Amino acid sequence: MTSTSTSADRQGYAPLAEINVTPLVDVMLVLFVIFLVMAPLLTHAIRIDLPRVTASSPAPRDNTVTVSVDAHGGIDVDGHATTLEALDTLLAQRAARDAGLVVTLRSDQKEPFGNVARVLAAIGHSGIRHVAVVTADSNDADPAQTTDSVKR
Template structure:
């Protein structure tokens, strides 16, 4: 037989979780987020230095790849389709392994387009690439 004790429900230990400290911590985190959010949207304006450099020397094995503002590609002034760039450069590199590609890109082109060109040039087997900038000031 089971004996019953005279224990009331109020004598049982409380099995509840006290969430007050949890709420306090969450409110502090929300306040920190609200204070930090405006600081994360501020940007810094950085003026990059201008480079004073000599003009690159003319080479017999240099090829210039240009990307204009409209996305048109040229190799040494001749228009070329984007899908023909890599095979054309591969043929040029096969003729002369010292081939250097001078890459010119319009300032309005996104970095992704320029990075894509660099990848195609690398896949074509060109080891030396020079990025031509517009802010080259000749030294006296």
């Protein structure tokens, strides 16, 4: 049996034909875990004194529809009583006339969220994509008597 020998075989070792990436993967995983742990802490490291303001009422817009849900589940659109079934059709007609229509949703805080969610679903089915939820300022004593502020 003939064998061809190289100088590497004569010295007792063969050339390494592949790179060992295990140490590289270990280092990368450690760095990944360090950054994963440190990232949430970095946002709190920056001290910012945010300005304090009270919410004000936005200027009235021509393309705004106000949908109100009272404590007993009654639905009003711009002050006119309607039903949940008619709300979808009514808003779809208004949205067809004005593509930039914005719905401001006012809901009594005692109204269960399930009813408000059904109203939101009807608004979504009508094709309107801009909805503002109206809330009262938390510093006011009587929310029923305050000027509402719009949170978008």
